[in-house]
Amino acid sequence: MKLEKHSDFLYNRIRGDFMSKLSSIEREIQFLYNKHNKETKYPLDIEEVKFPLYIIKILNKTTKRTKLEAKKLKIFRNKILYELRLKSWHLQYVDEEEHKKKQKDRQQKIATNRDVKYKNDLTKIKHFGIWFDTNSNIKLNRETYAKIDKKVHLTVSPFFIEYYKNNPNERSKVYENEDCTLYSDSWCTQHKQNCLKNFDLNISFFEKIDNDKFNNALSTLLKRRKNFEQIFDINELDEIEGIYVLVLDNYKQIYIGQSKNMKQRILQHWRKNKEFDRLIFGKIETSVLSIDSFGCLDTTRIFILKTKTLWELDDAEKVLIDSINKKYILNRTAGGIHGNDRFTMLEIEVNKNKRNL
Structure with missing residues (x-):
């Protein structure tokens, strides 16, 4: 009974220490989530958002302060992660480097498919690894320079x-x-x-x-x-x-x-x-x-x-x-x-x- 109370006390201590850092972590996760939705054409399921590596380090650093065995620390840490999921983040605990590697492989596959698709397309041109439409302004041209736009972009006092x-x-x-x-x-x-x-x-x-x-x-x-x-x-x-x-x-x-x-x-x-x-x-x-x-x-x-x-x-x-x-x-x-x-x-x-x- 005493051990159980002691464990609860240590868990609350770990939880309190970690939750004090949670606000900045949540902002970072929300930033990653918004960035993905902005840069891609398809919406991102919140479950696909990954833990940045520094969040994992905070978790490890927080739990290692106690004298409990590693097995119990892992249980406590997973319990905290579960609470985070209940806060509607539904995050996966993954290594950031592994995620970046998968993302890079996916981008390489997309680039290869584009090369095959546009290779014989005369309306496309590849420059520094990126495909551009030849009908767009790919070079400075006096005829297309200074197109009239009546909208005010400068700030008016x-x-x-x-x-x-x-x-x-x-x-x-x-x-x-x-x-x-x-x-x-x-x-x-x-x-x-x-x-x-x-x-x-x-x-x-x-x-x-x-x-x-x-x-x-x-x-x-x-x-x-x-x-x-x-x-x-x-x-x-x-x-x-x-x-x-x-x-x-x-x-x-x-x-x-x-x-x-x-x-x-x-x-x-x-x-x-x-x-x-x-x-x-x-x-x-x-x-x-x-x-x-x-x-x-x-x-x-x-x-x-x-x-x-x-x-x-x-x-x-x-x-x-x-x-x-x-x-x-x-x-x-x-x-x-x-x-x-x-x-x-x-x-x-x-x-x-x-x-x-």
């Missing part, structure tokens, strides 16, 4: 909204409605002209860059970190954290970015079109073309640097961006730091009449 409500004549020059959610036709027409002027300025600027000097600058950049490696299939970067360098040889430009999932982030650059009202960043004469305006085929080389910590990720990106001449990079801002360096340099170029149309 409540102060200006109130001001425009009281001054409808001023508002009509920019916005079509009182809520300032749609641009006027006249503003869109003028903005498109400004975007095309900026486009031509950038293309003219790229053409003046010496190719050998660009490659030397790129080589110097890559030598700053020993672990830089060139990749030819971005499927290898799925859920891999690090720094990526996109090289656009035809324009003698590079883009440096960071992500906890480099494959997903690179695909966002290739598939996302920059919003119409965000095409110009700063002045018409000095705004840098957004990396999102370029197509997937404009990226000819990719280099990556794997990182382990968030601090290392931020620090490496800043150091790399600051180490290369700003005329070679498409980064509009350097992680919020030194974002105006290139603008100042381009203003000097404009003043020297080197970028005039």
